[in-house]
Amino acid sequence: MDLFDKLEIRSSPLGPFTSDGYGYYTFPKLEGPLGPEMKFNGKDVVVWSINDYLGIGANEHIRQVDVEATKKYSLSAPMGARLMTGNSDEHEALERELADFVHKPEAFLLNYGYQGIMSVIHCLVDRNDFLIYDGLSHACIVDGKQLAMSETSVFKHNDIDGLERQLKRATGRMKPNSSILVVTEGVFGMTGDLGKLKEIVALKEKYDFRLLVDDAHGFGTLGKDGSGAGTHLGCQDGIDIYFGTFAKAVALIGAFVATEPRVKEFLKANARSQIFAKSLPLPIVATARERIRLIRENPQWREKLWENTLKLRNGLKEIGYNVLPSESPVTPVLTEGSTELAQTIMREMRDKHGVFVSGVAYPVVPKGMVLIRLIPMASHTDAHIEKTLKAFEAIKPIVYQNVDEGVTA
Numbered sequence: 001m002d003l004f005d006k007l008e009i010r011s012s013p014l015g016p017f018t019s020d021g022y023g024y025y026t027f028p029k030l031e032g033p034l035g036p037e038m039k040f041n042g043k044d045v046v047v048w049s050i051n052d053y054l055g056i057g058a059n060e061h062i063r064q065v066d067v068e069a070t071k072k073y074s075l076s077a078p079m080g081a082r083l084m085t086g087n088s089d090e091h092e093a094l095e096r097e098l099a100d101f102v103h104k105p106e107a108f109l110l111n112y113g114y115q116g117i118m119s120v121i122h123c124l125v126d127r128n129d130f131l132i133y134d135g136l137s138h139a140c141i142v143d144g145k146q147l148a149m150s151e152t153s154v155f156k157h158n159d160i161d162g163l164e165r166q167l168k169r170a171t172g173r174m175k176p177n178s179s180i181l182v183v184t185e186g187v188f189g190m191t192g193d194l195g196k197l198k199e200i201v202a203l204k205e206k207y208d209f210r211l212l213v214d215d216a217h218g219f220g221t222l223g224k225d226g227s228g229a230g231t232h233l234g235c236q237d238g239i240d241i242y243f244g245t246f247a248k249a250v251a252l253i254g255a256f257v258a259t260e261p262r263v264k265e266f267l268k269a270n271a272r273s274q275i276f277a278k279s280l281p282l283p284i285v286a287t288a289r290e291r292i293r294l295i296r297e298n299p300q301w302r303e304k305l306w307e308n309t310l311k312l313r314n315g316l317k318e319i320g321y322n323v324l325p326s327e328s329p330v331t332p333v334l335t336e337g338s339t340e341l342a343q344t345i346m347r348e349m350r351d352k353h354g355v356f357v358s359g360v361a362y363p364v365v366p367k368g369m370v371l372i373r374l375i376p377m378a379s380h381t382d383a384h385i386e387k388t389l390k391a392f393e394a395i396k397p398i399v400y401q402n403v404d405e406g407v408t409a
């Protein structure tokens with residue numbers, strides 16, 4: 001059978017939803033300057049679906065830095081992978097600044113978070129090793145597992161006893177040259193709860209393993225200095241490889257891992273996604289440096305983000321919504337229903353109330369569940385929050401149409 005003919009009949013998790021909902025539920029186009037108010041289908045909407053947590057995307061100074069850096073370097077430079085012709089003083093300076101920010105000796109830049117973390121997992125463990133990861137992990141960790149030659153196992157989300165059982169099992173089967181890598185997240189991006197990092201680090205007293213933490217949503221938003229979930233939970237030292245992306249709080253592209261010097265040296269020579277791919281363009285690196293500097297020097301942005309998060313979350317709770325015990329700015333609203341309900345909620349909110357929210361149903365969440373995820377930003381105002389809460393108040397009968405006893409908060 002022709003491969004392309006087969007693709008037409010091969011089922012995908014989202015199925016016809018991807019094409020039928022094109023431009024609305026999938027691939028929607030938010031237009032106008034980045035920020036909490038944008039245009040969707042020509043209409044003004046308050047946006048709760050972009051990960052620009054600190055509102056950096058609309059920062060005038062940063063926009064200027066972007067222009068100047070592009071003028072100075074061009075978007076083409078440097079050409080080549082870093083190992084060959086794509087290195088620069090700016091790249092190395094950014095790595096030093098990132099390491100300093102997250103309290104690690106070294107940092108190693110990655111072109112994209114997704115490919116980067118896959119590649120890091122791939123090159124860290126070999127066929128003698130054991131890879132153990134949290135069951136709610138992001139797709140990039142799951143895909144990293146596919147590349148890894150090691151034996152892999154999953155522990156139930158944040159189930160420390162389950163993790164300990166896996167550690168015990170792996171430890172019992174280790175050969176002299178076997179090692180264990182545990183992977184989890186700082187903030188789980190859909191539900192907003194934190195990885196049980198402190199408890200996992202404590203297990204190092206009993207078991208010999210290294211810990212990799214994907215802190216995509218925690219980097220820049222958590223910890224009193226913004227250095228992430230490890231600092232927030234008081235166990236940054238116990239994280240052996242800390243991963244952060246620029247795709248959220250830095251409102252950019254690119255990512256990094258921070259770790260000890262010998263691991264960085266190994267990654268430089270072995271991380272295939274970096275060795276065989278063009279390095280980050282210089283303007284991206286230059287603006288990343290300035291953005292990191294600003295994030296460090298403006299703790300009030302983080303404070304405002306948290307103020308907005310609490311106002312939104314408490315408001316939703318008062319109306320009677322189930323916002324889960326989220327411990328980060330990620331604000332989920334959970335209800336029961338199907339993809340159709342998720343679509344209805346999005347349509348009502350966007351078209352009737354001018355509030356852009358995104359929602360997911362099975363297979364992203366278990367069957368029968370609908371999760372609407374709101375991402376507060378430091379740039380949201382009280383008026384945006386009030387408008388959103390009013391809209392949620394108005395659509396409550398629709399959201400809970402499948403729930404017998406009112407609300408499950």
Ligand SMILES: Cc1ncc(COP(=O)(O)O)c(C=O)c1O
Pocket residue numbers: 112113114115117138140185189214216217245246247254255
């Ligand atoms: C938890 C998590 N890890 C990794 C990534 C991938 O990062 P990037 O967008 O930089 O590829 C994302 C999404 O962006 C994420 O949410």
